[in-house]
Amino acid sequence: MFKILNLSNIFNWIEKLIAFINSIFFILLLVALSFALIFSPPDYLQGDSVRIMYVHVPSAWIGLASFSSIAILSIAHFIFKIKNIKLITKSIAPIGLMFTCLALVTGSIWGQPTWGTWWAWDARITSMLILALFYIGFISTHKFISDENKANKFSSIIAIIGLINIPIIKYSVDWWNTLHQPASIKLTGESSIHSSMLMPLLLMFFVLILYCALIFLMKYKTEIIRIKKKNLKRL
Amino acid sequence: MIQNFLSMNGYGLFVWGSFAITFIACGLLYYKTFKTLKKYERDFAKEINELSSKRKKIVIENSKIASQVLSSFSKTI
Numbered sequence: 001m002f003k004i005l006n007l008s009n010i011f012n013w014i015e016k017l018i019a020f021i022n023s024i025f026f027i028l029l030l031v032a033l034s035f036a037l038i039f040s041p042p043d044y045l046q047g048d049s050v051r052i053m054y055v056h057v058p059s060a061w062i063g064l065a066s067f068s069s070i071a072i073l074s075i076a077h078f079i080f081k082i083k084n085i086k087l088i089t090k091s092i093a094p095i096g097l098m099f100t101c102l103a104l105v106t107g108s109i110w111g112q113p114t115w116g117t118w119w120a121w122d123a124r125i126t127s128m129l130i131l132a133l134f135y136i137g138f139i140s141t142h143k144f145i146s147d148e149n150k151a152n153k154f155s156s157i158i159a160i161i162g163l164i165n166i167p168i169i170k171y172s173v174d175w176w177n178t179l180h181q182p183a184s185i186k187l188t189g190e191s192s193i194h195s196s197m198l199m200p201l202l203l204m205f206f207v208l209i210l211y212c213a214l215i216f217l218m219k220y221k222t223e224i225i226r227i228k229k230k231n232l233k234r235l
Numbered sequence: 236m237i238q239n240f241l242s243m244n245g246y247g248l249f250v251w252g253s254f255a256i257t258f259i260a261c262g263l264l265y266y267k268t269f270k271t272l273k274k275y276e277r278d279f280a281k282e283i284n285e286l287s288s289k290r291k292k293i294v295i296e297n298s299k300i301a302s303q304v305l306s307s308f309s310k311t312i
Contacts, residue, residue: 055253095264208261
């Protein structure tokens with residue numbers, strides 16, 4: 001079982017997975033974009049501006065999911081002290097930061113035709129901005145603290161504190177009066193989005209998840225090589 | 236028809252702008268990640284190549300990753 005977790009085996013798998021994702025990515029991207037920009041209908045209220053949802057919502061989901069995984073893995077790192085976990089969280093963080101920023105920017109672009117403003121200090125938007133700041137804090141500790149153990153400790157603390165912000169983001173639209181609309185897609189209960197829009201949305205989400213997997217694998221591979229390079233003299 | 240598609244009933248700038256920003260950001264992150272990975276692979280392979288032949292043999296025998304990086308690097312040059 002633990003043989004699978006060996007860095008050499010992981011490295012081997014990474015190469016295969018990168019090749020597989022590269023082989024299917026562009027076809028899936030074309031299909032998803034066709035649905036998002038051509039085949040999905042305009043909204044009866046928002047018109048064609050609703051198409052921004054196909055990049056905004058998956059970006060926000062990825063931003064939230066990435067930080068949640070970083071925080072949970074950081075807790076696991078505190079308990080089990082597995083070094084591999086830190087390689088994983090370090091590789092996820094830049095992807096999460098980029099998608100959180102994309103959710104903010106595309107949300108701002110969507111806000112102009114829908115609400116008549118680029119920005120509002122609304123609970124959802126502000127809590128997403130705070131999430132971006134937590135990501136910046138997490139990444140900065142690895143950039144500016146040279147002692148790796150110290151950097152790992154501080155980044156884990158930032159991630160665990162930042163975890164408090166995740167339910168705040170999720171429920172901000174229910175707890176406060178916000179410009180941002182409530183969730184249209186619910187895991188439990190009936191979603192208020194029509195299947196003609198839900199399908200392209202899930203397709204775009206899947207494509208962006210594949211993209212994230214690709215970046216994550218490349219970053220993880222870089223981290224493994226960095227460690228092996230550092231340990232070269234010991235071999 | 237194409238003009239309608241591009242104008243998105245007056246929302247073209249917002250819709251195309253959002254998609255463009257998303258894909259430019261994704262492209263840039265991919266490029267940066269790919270470049271960093273290749274740099275690390277190149278530096279690692281270079282360091283192994285600079286070792287004495289005896290040490291190089293030990294490193295390749297003891298590390299699957301080293302031998303993989305070295306073989307993939309020698310394929311690209």
